[in-house]
Amino acid sequence: MATAHSRTAARFMLSPAVILLLGWMIVPLSMTLYFSFQRYNLLMPGQEAWVGFLNYKYFLTDPAFFAALWNTLMLVGGVLLITVVGGIALAVLLDQPMWGQGIVRILVIAPFFVMPTVSALVWKNMFMNPVNGLFAYIAKFLGMQPFDFLAHAPLMSIILIVAWQWLPFATLILLTAMQSLDSEQQEAAEMDGASVVSRFIYLTLPHLGRAITVVVLIQTIFLLSIFAEILVTTNGGPGYASTNITYLVYAQSLLQFDVGGGSAGGIIAVILANIVAIFLMRMVGKNLET
Amino acid sequence: MGSISLNKVSKSFGDVQVIPPLDLEINDGEFVVFVGPSGCGKSTLLRLIAGLEDLTSGAISIDGADATNAAPAQRGLAMVFQSYALYPHMTVRKNIAFPLKMAGMDPAEQDRRIAGAAKVLNLTDYLDRRPGQLSGGQRQRVAIGRAIVREPSAFLFDEPLSNLDAALRVNMRLEICDLHKTLATTMIYVTHDQVEAMTMADKIVVLHDGYIEQVGSPLELYENPVNKFVAGFIGSPKMNFIAGAPAQKRGADSIGIRPEHLTVSRDAGEWAGVVGVSEHLGSDTFLHVNVDGIGMVNVRASGEFRVKYGEQVFLSPIEEKIHRFDAAGLSI
């Protein structure tokens, strides 16, 4: 493809990006790793000491950790379930002939562009507030007792808010994949006598398979790090009812100033994310070859 | 001027040797066609000449001057790509002007040359359009226009007609031949289509797995192929290869006979066979005949030869047109 001259130039142009990303990956991560073996609290300067795996021991045996781990899994799993199922349904619907398809599409994807703090606060105050929220009004209108969402079902409420933000993403990607479906293939299946339902099961779903995997993996990466929505709605509470790993590490390190413990939590978060990342990389890597 | 000589030129990609060391002389004003099946290294060879690939070893000289390490632009060659490679964001005029602009030519001279090329190529009315608004044939002409305005010492064509439909391909073939007669500039043309090679070339270079199988004029290759590969590749429909008794009778491992060198008769002949599919073109009739003990033999009969599926016919080869090959596939 190329001559030696252009190859040298290419290497030169590539290096800033590589150096920056290498630095971004190695420097802070090794610092976190180092801190995680230290007794290091910002409120008690001068008492730093090597403590081995003590931070990990504390972090992993803290009941808050199990609550946070469970909440993280629920949050990721719940949002994925809603967005993938809803996304497939919406993509199928939007792919049908209709008037004003472009406008509906715009309406559906809009929530993705709303910044997390805005959507969390709007949902918290204007919809879920037990006194003045729209849901409370509807409940009263129907003769029911208003429900205090964030106090009594904090995790479910956050799942709902986050799912609202990510449903457009899933829909958009699945719709894009759907539109690349070969119409001749559909027509061939129709000639072969396949019904609408069997065409969906045997042609559409397998075709969407890769897009669904991509949606699941990418959302998982982002959902593991949900932070702002929790910060502005519940602050992780009541108790630890809506604390996820990300929020727990934040609370440990920047609210309690326990750098050592927070770092141990950070490393654990990295390990969890890596398990997901391995699958995502395989997916994208396969795509590179075609 | 436009003589090019390759001296022990070779090319490897990693551990894979695409072109083993080869020598080739291209004379000034010649129309040379590199032909071979896909993957034979013909395009790579062209790109080595163009300077778009580095040589692994060997040397290239253009007009007697060493050009082995010269940048593509310094070689004074122009290339027409398979995809035409027009600049989509520039008008036809700007596309054609681009090499002149890069050479820093005076604008008045640029306009004169563009007008000249547009006239030769029937593009005058399209100069202000963009490539996206042109048909395949027009794009092809723009690509050629961009090449000729530079007045290069040689033109390189990389399968330029493969994206055109059949009728247009015949037209463009004639136009390129015409252009060669008018400009009398060296042209190197890569194709996998032996018909293009036979109709256009002064000199054909048949490549196979990176090796040059044979170099010669179209008729030399047709009449005296050096081996079975060239014999089978040149000529359409393909030569029939026959092994066994008929070959041994003629003192060869196998013999080859072209479809047009067989005579067909209903009454008598050397081989008896049953007609399978017959293709009636009016000017010619192609018969696929199943001969006992030999297999399927293709025959070309001049004019119309009325015959039905399943009829028996007799075939006789014209003795002096038989090609004989030894066990290694070389001509005897």
Added chain:
Amino acid sequence: MARAVSTKRKLWFTGLAWLIGLVIFFPILWTVLTSFKTEAEAIASPPSFLGFEWTLENYATVMERSNYFRFFMNSVIIAVGSTALGLLVAVPAAWSMAFVPGKRTKDLLMWMLSTKMLPPVGVLIPIYLISRNFGLLDSRAALVVVLMLINLPIIIWMLYTYFKEIPGEILEAARMDGASLRSEIIYVLTPMAVPGIASTMLLNIILAWNEAFWTLNLTTVNAAPLTAFIASYSSPEGLFYAKLSAASTMAIAPILIMGWFSQKQLVRGLTFGAVK
């Protein structure tokens, strides 16, 4: 190819799709409407949908009280700055990987992607401490750099997939036509790459504008962008729905409009080219 679809069927789908579309869009619509109400009307029961007295008072109040303009400018500077810086680094890198691929280009791309998998909490403490020690806490510079780094893999990947689509033969044609590397980039590559670069830029500005982990953790007052400004409404005093809505509307409007323009590129960018 296309077949006539019965009007009845089309009407049915249209109705259903519009209904669902409006339900999904409703929270945004409601926020915008509320921003034009008075605080009393904002919590009125029953809620008024359109039949209220429209007022711009909330916008005026928000701007006056909170120095809104500074937050807005911080958002602009951080989003645009990190994007510009990112493009500066990414364009040459993506160019060289797309047009001069080596044996390890694929591994390199995968490795760049892997840096995006690093959860922010894993490096929160070091970045926080480094910023603090260099006096960069609550500075726009620190945020510009951090956001550039977290989005750099996406920028490189997006540009890479766009550059990949530019046929290599065109660049070779330019080389044959006598273009130097410089004129090849100026006259051929850049004009062909501009649409791809523009959509990359757009998507990255959106991502940076809405980023709400680093912007919340690394700023307090001076460098705080709109994400942090809105978050400050989480501990309210008195009646504040209308004002919250006005502030929210102003924070999301510019990016909502940009986002609508970049829907198609969004898919490609966020899936690293795996879905087009």
